[in-house]
Structure formats: C-alpha cells, structure tokens
Amino acid sequence: MFQSLKRLALALPLAALSLGAVAVAASPAAAQLFDPETATLDNGMEVVVITNDRLPVVTHMVWYRVGGADEPRGKSGIAHFLEHLLFKGTTNAPEGEFSDAIRRVGGSENAFTSYDYTAYFQNVPVSALEEMMRYEADRMVNLDIDESDIGPERDVILEERRSRVDNNPAALFREQVQAATYLHYPYRIPLIGWKHEMERLGLRDALDFYDRWYTPSNAILVVAGDVTLADVLPLAEKTYGQIPARAVPPRERSVEPPQLAERRLEMTSDQVAQPSFSRRYLAPGYNWGDTEHAYPLQILAEVLSGGATGRLYRSLVVEQKIAASAGAWYSPDGVGPSGFGFYGSPRPGGDIGAVEAAIDAEIATLLADGVTQEEVDRAIARVTAAAVYARDGVSGPARIFGLALATGQTVEDVEAWPARIAEVTAEQVNAAARAVFRQDQSVTGILRPAPVTDRQEG
Amino acid sequence: MTRIIAFFALFLTALPAWAIEIQEVKSPGGITAWLVEDHSNPIVAVSFSFLGGSTSDPAGKEGRASLLAATMDEGAGDLDSQAFQGKLEDLAIRLSFSAGRDTFSGTMRTLTRNADDAFDLLRLALTEPRFDAEPVERIRDKMLIDASRALERPRSLLGGAFYKGLFPNDPYGNPADGTRASLAAITVDDLRAFMAERLAKDTLRIGVVGDITPKQLATRLDTVFGGLPETSAPLGLPEVLAEAPGGIFVIDRDIPQSNVFFGHRGIKRDDPDYFVAAVLSEIMGGGFGSRLNEEVREKRGLAYGVYTYLNPFDRSGLFLGGVATDNARVSESLAIIKSEWEKMAAEGPTQEELDLAKSQVKGGFWLRLENSGSIAGTLVAIQRLDLGKNYLENRDGLVEAVTLERAKAMAKTLFQPENLTIGVIGKPANVEATLPTPPIPGREEG
Numbered sequence: 001m002f003q004s005l006k007r008l009a010l011a012l013p014l015a016a017l018s019l020g021a022v023a024v025a026a027s028p029a030a031a032q033l034f035d036p037e038t039a040t041l042d043n044g045m046e047v048v049v050i051t052n053d054r055l056p057v058v059t060h061m062v063w064y065r066v067g068g069a070d071e072p073r074g075k076s077g078i079a080h081f082l083e084h085l086l087f088k089g090t091t092n093a094p095e096g097e098f099s100d101a102i103r104r105v106g107g108s109e110n111a112f113t114s115y116d117y118t119a120y121f122q123n124v125p126v127s128a129l130e131e132m133m134r135y136e137a138d139r140m141v142n143l144d145i146d147e148s149d150i151g152p153e154r155d156v157i158l159e160e161r162r163s164r165v166d167n168n169p170a171a172l173f174r175e176q177v178q179a180a181t182y183l184h185y186p187y188r189i190p191l192i193g194w195k196h197e198m199e200r201l202g203l204r205d206a207l208d209f210y211d212r213w214y215t216p217s218n219a220i221l222v223v224a225g226d227v228t229l230a231d232v233l234p235l236a237e238k239t240y241g242q243i244p245a246r247a248v249p250p251r252e253r254s255v256e257p258p259q260l261a262e263r264r265l266e267m268t269s270d271q272v273a274q275p276s277f278s279r280r281y282l283a284p285g286y287n288w289g290d291t292e293h294a295y296p297l298q299i300l301a302e303v304l305s306g307g308a309t310g311r312l313y314r315s316l317v318v319e320q321k322i323a324a325s326a327g328a329w330y331s332p333d334g335v336g337p338s339g340f341g342f343y344g345s346p347r348p349g350g351d352i353g354a355v356e357a358a359i360d361a362e363i364a365t366l367l368a369d370g371v372t373q374e375e376v377d378r379a380i381a382r383v384t385a386a387a388v389y390a391r392d393g394v395s396g397p398a399r400i401f402g403l404a405l406a407t408g409q410t411v412e413d414v415e416a417w418p419a420r421i422a423e424v425t426a427e428q429v430n431a432a433a434r435a436v437f438r439q440d441q442s443v444t445g446i447l448r449p450a451p452v453t454d455r456q457e458g
Numbered sequence: 459m460t461r462i463i464a465f466f467a468l469f470l471t472a473l474p475a476w477a478i479e480i481q482e483v484k485s486p487g488g489i490t491a492w493l494v495e496d497h498s499n500p501i502v503a504v505s506f507s508f509l510g511g512s513t514s515d516p517a518g519k520e521g522r523a524s525l526l527a528a529t530m531d532e533g534a535g536d537l538d539s540q541a542f543q544g545k546l547e548d549l550a551i552r553l554s555f556s557a558g559r560d561t562f563s564g565t566m567r568t569l570t571r572n573a574d575d576a577f578d579l580l581r582l583a584l585t586e587p588r589f590d591a592e593p594v595e596r597i598r599d600k601m602l603i604d605a606s607r608a609l610e611r612p613r614s615l616l617g618g619a620f621y622k623g624l625f626p627n628d629p630y631g632n633p634a635d636g637t638r639a640s641l642a643a644i645t646v647d648d649l650r651a652f653m654a655e656r657l658a659k660d661t662l663r664i665g666v667v668g669d670i671t672p673k674q675l676a677t678r679l680d681t682v683f684g685g686l687p688e689t690s691a692p693l694g695l696p697e698v699l700a701e702a703p704g705g706i707f708v709i710d711r712d713i714p715q716s717n718v719f720f721g722h723r724g725i726k727r728d729d730p731d732y733f734v735a736a737v738l739s740e741i742m743g744g745g746f747g748s749r750l751n752e753e754v755r756e757k758r759g760l761a762y763g764v765y766t767y768l769n770p771f772d773r774s775g776l777f778l779g780g781v782a783t784d785n786a787r788v789s790e791s792l793a794i795i796k797s798e799w800e801k802m803a804a805e806g807p808t809q810e811e812l813d814l815a816k817s818q819v820k821g822g823f824w825l826r827l828e829n830s831g832s833i834a835g836t837l838v839a840i841q842r843l844d845l846g847k848n849y850l851e852n853r854d855g856l857v858e859a860v861t862l863e864r865a866k867a868m869a870k871t872l873f874q875p876e877n878l879t880i881g882v883i884g885k886p887a888n889v890e891a892t893l894p895t896p897p898i899p900g901r902e903e904g
Contacts, residue, residue: 054828055824055828100814103814103815103817105817105821106817106819107821152755154759156755159759159783162714163715166713167612167717167782273603306547308532309543314540318540318592321596324600324603348599381548385550388500389501392829392830392831394829396829
C-alpha cells in the first residue's frame with residue numbers, strides 16, 4: 001500500500017503511460033476523510049470536488065473509463081495513441097490553442113493512459129478553471145485530426161516505446177513476463193502496444209476508439225483545490241453539461257480462464273549488470289475475483305515488504321545477507337485480475353538461485369505458519385497513520401478519486417478505506433495468502449547478465 | 459524547561475494572491491528556521507541543508523557523501539538499524555538524507571502526534587549515528603550494485619562521461635554515487651570526518667511547514683540541531699568554467715535508440731540575469747510549445763522528449779539539454795537542435811514567445827508549492843541561495859522584468875552554437891565523432 005517510490009515503480013502491471021516525459025504511477029486509494037463533494041450531470045458525467053484552500057490553485061482532471069485493456073484485437077497501443085492525438089486540436093480550437101491558454105496562466109498539463117483508464121489534467125490558478133473546463137469539454141467531442149497528424153505522432157509513440165522498452169532489457173523482459181501472466185485477459189498486451197501493431201495504427205482506428213468511448217456518461221470530472229462544489233457545478237453544467245448524453249457500450253473483456261500451469265521465463269542480456277528475480281501470482285482486487293481478499297492482501301504486502309523491517313528485507317537482506325534488495329507488492333485497483341508480486345536481487349557476486357530459494361522459503365513459512373495478529377496490528381497502524389499524508393496536497397487526492405471511480409470503486413469506498421483496513425484480521429490475511437500463493441497461478445522471471453566474454457566493448 | 463526565550467519576526471505579510479506567510483523563528487540557542495504555520499492537517503514537514511556535498515568527497519573516495527546519507531538513518535544512539543527503522547515505520551515518520559553536488563540535505567515528515575519521537579530520531583541520526591558494520595556493509599553492497607548498473611544503463615553511462623568531459627579536473631566531473639573502487643575504499647572514519655567538517659550550524663538552513671507553532675519549533679530547533687558544531691571547515695574549491703569545446707563524441711552501444719546529452723556553459727543562480735536565461739531556456743526546450751518540442755517532436759516525430767534546462771551549480775553554470783531518437787534519424791534531431799541554437803543566438807525570441815515563457819516560469823514555481831514538503835524545501839533554497847526575505851513576494855516581478863531587449867541581448871551569449879558539445883550513446887547513423895570520448899568514471903575497474 002504505502003510502498004516507496006522505488007517499489008511502486010516495480011509495480012508495473014497497472015502503471016500508466018503519460019504524454020509528457022513524466023511517468024505517473026497510479027497510487028493506491030490511500031485516503032482518509034477527504035470529505036469530497038459529488039454530483040452527477042444530467043448527461044451522466046460524474047463530478048467530484050475536493051476542497052483544499054492552501055493555495056489559489058486547482059487540479060482539473062477528466063478521467064475516462066477506457067484504457068489499453070479495451071482496445072480492439074490487433075490495435076494494441078490505440079488507447080495511448082489517441083491520448084496523444086487529443087492534443088492535436090478541435091474544430092473550435094486549432095492545435096496549440098489549449099496548451100497556449102494553459103501556458104498563458106502559468107499552468108501545467110499532461111495526460112496518462114492505463115489499462116483501465118485514460119486521464120487528462122491541468123494544474124492552473126483557480127481563476128482559469130472555467131477556461132480549462134471549456135477546452136476540455138470541447139475536446140471530449142470535437143476532436144479534429146486528419147492524416148497529417150498521424151505520421152509524426154505515431155513516430156513519437158514509437159520513440160516513446162524505444163525509450164521505455166526497447167532500449168531497456170529489464171523493460172523488454174517485464175513485457176514478456178506480463179504477457180505470460182495472463183492467458184487471455186487483455187492485460188497481457190503491452191499498454192504502449194506491440195511495435196508491429198503500433199506501426200499500423202491509423203486515423204480510422206483512433207477516431208473509432210474516440211467515438212466509442214469519449215462521452216460524458218463514460219467520464220469523471222475531478223477538481224481539487226481552492227473551490228467547492230457550489231463553485232464548480234455551475235461551470236460544469238455550462239461546459240460538460242452542454243454535451244448531449246450518449247450511451248456508452250459495456251466494457252467487453254476476454255475472461256481469464258483457469259490457470260493450471262506454473263510458468264517460468266528466463267532471459268539473458270549483455271546489457272544487464274545484475275541478475276534479478278521476480279514472481280507474480282494472479283490475485284483478486286477490489287473489482288475482480290474474490291474481492292474480500294483485497295484489504296487483507298494490502299496488509300500482507302505491508303507485513304512482507306514494509307520498509308527495512310518487513311519480513312523479506314529483514315530476512316534476505318539484513319539477516320541472511322544474500323540479497324541487495326527484496327520485497328513484495330500488491331495492486332488492488334485493476335478492473336481485471338490483479339497481481340501480488342515478489343522481487344529480489346543478490347549481493348555483489350551472489351547467486352540469484354539463493355535469492356529465489358530464500359523467497360520461496362519465506363512464502364512456504366507464511367503458508368505454514370501464517371502471520372500473527374501482532375504483525376497485522378502493526379501493519380494496520382503503519383498504513384492508516386501514513387494515510388494522513390495523502391491529504392497533504394492537491395493533485396494526489398484528485399488522482400485517488402479519479403482512479404477509484406474509473407475502475408469501479410465509489411467515493412464511499414475511498415472514504416471507508418481506513419476503517420476497512422483497520423478491521424483486517426490475521427485469519428483473513430492467512431486465508432488470502434493461501435488463496436493467492438498457488439504455483440499453478442504464478443509466473444517466475446529471471447533476468448541474467450550475459451557471461452563477461454560475450455560483452456560488447458564500447 | 460520552564461522558560462522559553464524566543465522571538466519571532468513576521469517579515470512577510472500575506473501575499474495578495476499567494477497566502478504563504480513566512481515567519482522567522484530564532485531559537486534560544488541561536489538557531490534560525492523559516493516557518494510556514496498551517497494547522498489544517500496534523501502534519502509537520504522539516505527540510506534542511508548544509509553546504510558541501512559530493513564535491514567534498516576526497517579523490518578515490520567518491521560516493522562518500524552519498525554513502526553517509528544512506529547510512530545515517532540506519533541506527534543511532536541506543537537503537538540499532540532494525541530498531542531505528544522499525545520506530546520510524548511504526549510511527550509513520552518519513553526521514554531521509556541526500557547528498558547533492560554542493561549540499562547535504564535532509565527531510566523529515568511526521569504526524570503531529572508523533573512529533574516528539576520524530577524530532578528525537580532526527581536528532582539522533584544527525585548527531586549520534588552508529589554506523590554499525592552490518593548496515594554500512596549492506597548499504598555499501600547496494601551502492602556497489604547500483605554503480606555496476608550505472609555502467610550498463612545508457613543514460614547514466616553517457617551522463618558520467620558527459621560530466622567528466624565538462625569538468626575533467628574538478629570534483630563536479632566525478633560520479634556523486636561513486637564507483638565500485640571508490641565505494642570500497644570508504645571507511646566509517648571517512649563518514650565521521652564528513653559529518654565533523656560539514657554538518658555545522660554556520661551553513662545550516664532550515665524550513666518547516668505545518669502543524670507547529672513558532673514557540674514549539676524554537677524548542678525543537680535547539681533539541682535537534684543544538685549539538686552540532688558551530689563552524690564547518692572551509693570548502694576550499696574555486697569557481698570553475700565547464701570545458702565545452704563544441705563537437706560530438708559517440709559511445710558505441712547496440713541499442714535501437716540513441717540517447718543524447720548536449721550543452722555548454724550557462725550561468726549561475728546568483729547572476730542578476732538568471733531569470734532572463736531561465737525564460738530563454740523555457741522558450742527553447744521547456745516543454746509543450748517550446749521551439750525544440752515543436753520542431754523535433756510535433757512536426758517530425760523525432761523524439762518522445764526533448765528538453766533544455768539551466769543547471770546552476772554553486773561554482774559553475776551549465777546550460778544543458780537532452781533528446782533520444784531512433785539511431786537512423788538521430789542525426790536529424792542533432793541538425794535541428796544546432797540550427798535552432800544558431801537561430802536563437804542570432805535573432806533571439808519573439809515577444810509572444812517571451813510572454814508565454816514568462817507566465818510559465820512564474821506559474822510553474824507556484825504550482826510546485828502544492829504540498830508541505832515542497833514548501834519546506836523552497837524555504838531552505840531561498841535561504842541557502844540568499845534570495846532574500848521577500849523572495850516569494852518579489853519573484854513574479856523579477857520574471858516580469860525580463861524584457862525583449864534583455865532577452866535578445868542574453869540570447870547572443872547564452873546560446874553558443876560553436877561550443878555546443880554533444881554526447882551520443884547508441885549506434886547513430888550519419889553521425890561523425892569529432893571529440894574523443896571522455897573517460898567514463900568506474901569503467902576501467904573491471
């Protein structure tokens with residue numbers, strides 16, 4: 001739950017791609033008493049306002065309930081490509097006009113795409129909020145792109161793929177592991193797209209996707225900052241509220257069949273310096289599978305991987321001294337099958353096999369002996385105390401609500417998070433561990449450096 | 459304690475638009491901090507810095523300040539590493555130290571209800587770290603692995619070479635996180651020597667934000683920082699100009715996309731024309747709408763990201779940028795960057811570009827102050843850089859004062875096409891190396 005940034009970055013399955021140079025990791029719904037105000041426009045668009053009057057600024061976000069896992073077969077990357085194309089202008093505002101309006105008030109903007117959602121945002125002085133809403137509402141339905149936009153922007157996403165994946169053996173390997181984790185569910189396809197499919201994405205693909213999914217009833221407006229719902233709602237009605245309602249099709253995703261066989265992937269690269277180990281188990285989350293395990297699994301992740309005193313780091317890194325890093329992650333937010341993962345890498349000159357064996361031993365001990373109520377109480381105290389930090393800031397709370405509402409949670413779910421976490425018992429944690437840590441639903445990945453003699457000289 | 463002698467100077471009235479009210483708090487023991495009181499959330503954020511960072515690492519012991527930063531919170535006083543870390547985690551106290559090139563800094567965040575413990579743990583880490591063998595060797599092993607990885611990752615490898623090229627004879631050219639050989643050479647005595655020489659009251663600057671009153675803070679300041687020595691050792695390093703002769707070096711690497719760093723000398727933060735240069739960099743490579751973003755990314759799809767920025771060290775100024783393009787087309791990106799550099803030097807920006815960039819430079823600063831930690835960090839930076847007690851009030855005006863005339867004059871000196879020095883890693887087509895590749899720190903260690 002409150003994983004360090006480094007570990008969050010490893011929790012890639014549901015991480016998002018952003019238009020600009022900064023990747024945005026979706027943070028778990030770590031919240032306590034944000035006390036948001038909500039409304040729904042006549043056309044079905046949901047509105048959430050989180051007031052924070054420290055500075056006269058707002059974060060204005062629109063989240064769409066559509067992402068990479070909703071792409072048509074053979075069109076991988078189209079959700080993210082469309083996100084880029086939304087910056088190419090509308091019938092009312094040519095390319096650059098919206099961005100210039102943001103720059104004129106000293107604001108910042110970006111967008112990001114995940115498997116389950118796509119979001120666009122601006123951070124601006126509160127006085128510019130109405131203008132932002134006007135432009136954002138305009139591009140929800142009036143996108144104006146043609147063939148001349150496609151070529152250069154497709155090259156941009158291909159360069160993005162090279163930067164994020166192709167130039168990086170660890171990322172290439174994660175892509176292979178991700179594909180092996182799901183037999184059928186669309187999370188198996190890379191969010192940025194397979195290169196050969198990205199190269200063929202065209203104008204029609206983008207417009208079809210846009211026409212299908214971009215409409216008020218599939219969107220959530222989140223405004224956080226120095227405003228109240230009384231300020232925001234009239235503006236929302238004037239802008240987003242003017243867009244006619246249109247039914248949006250249901251998300252039809254392939255159903256993951258029973259997984260019956262353990263999978264193991266190994267890759268060797270001459271551009272990898274240190275071996276690394278990963279293990280992923282298919283896991284339920286807030287919205288998929290046996291959802292009652294979602295809260296206990298967050299506590300389990302804290303017991304196993306809560307900083308330097310979590311079971312894994314303490315045992316493998318501090319006591320046994322066989323690993324340089326070791327930990328676990330869990331991501332409950334997906335619309336589809338989530339994952340519970342382990343990772344580790346050896347000390348200099350150490351053996352990756354010993355790291356794997358030690359992590360296996362920790363999992364075996366956990367399954368045999370369980371966690372204690374004392375461990376659970378300690379983990380609950382840690383994560384609920386830290387939830388107060390989530391209220392410090394403007395964009396963080398906005399993201400928490402956008403993510404929750406776009407993936408099937410409610411405002412009440414977010415607000416109830418501390419209470420639900422506090423009720424978790426050791427019995428529930430142990431039941432969740434037994435349900436999830438099954439080898440036939442697991443993927444093990446080993447990334448190894450090539451022997452020194454094979455290395456290129458530079 | 460029955461008496462608290464402290465005085466508080468309120469030197470900033472609330473800004474008309476930006477209600478950040480800074481109080482100067484002076485402790486009975488003479489330690490000064492800037493405070494922004496905010497009782498809306500039960501959180502206290504503390505940020506502080508000392509002068510002297512990785513450039514104080516002795517030759518052959520590069521990475522000393524970084525190793526220190528990573529081990530100070532691994533046990534202190536009577537608490538060993540697990541006890542110390544466990545207490546931080548149980549109380550949700552976020553404590554971290556970090557080594558920059560010119561500074562050694564720390565941050566601490568705590569819930570108000572745990573403030574007693576939080577400030578005490580901070581005091582212990584700052585004044586009584588244990589440096590037990592287990593955590594020191596564990597952290598060293600982690601850094602050794604990171605040093606190996608840095609030699610495999612294209613961007614970090616290129617960065618190491620690029621900085622060595624800019625500063626062949628100054629510690630600015632050394633890797634802040636050390637090399638395998640230099641990390642292995644650092645002893646606990648070296649760590650303690652850094653603390654004794656650098657972590658002193660004379661260069662300490664403190665910013666605090668959140669749920670704490672000036673009186674409470676005054677007491678805390680003496681508790682936490684009172685035990686530090688009064689004065690630090692002289693830094694003893696002179697100003698240095700980066701060596702950017704113009705030209706290209708290429709590091710051959712079998713990857714599909716070439717990574718590129720480019721740049722030359724820039725200006726320092728204390729230059730009266732700093733904001734003129736900041737606005738010009740924004741126009742050239744500041745993000746959406748900038749010249750390079752338009753020409754390289756939007757029009758031609760040559761890169762996902764292309765950017766420029768000022769990198770003002772204390773003793774040297776740099777003006778740098780980066781791009782990453784498919785090997786086959788990277789020469790196009792380089793040609794565009796060079797031609798934009800020439801064009802800007804010759805003609806300067808337009809009034810329209812200037813106006814937009816000034817808004818960006820103004821607004822970007824305020825938008826970054828969205829949480830307690832970033833405000834506390836800014837309070838430290840203002841003090842450290844001696845930007846003045848009214849900086850928050852004055853900053854917009856300083857940016858506003860960048861006229862087209864000043865910008866055009868500065869463009870002629872800031873953009874130096876003949877000195878544009880470019881480092882490439884990859885298998886770039888049609889790129890001719892004209893410079894030798896600088897030594898790559900740590901590469902020869904095997």
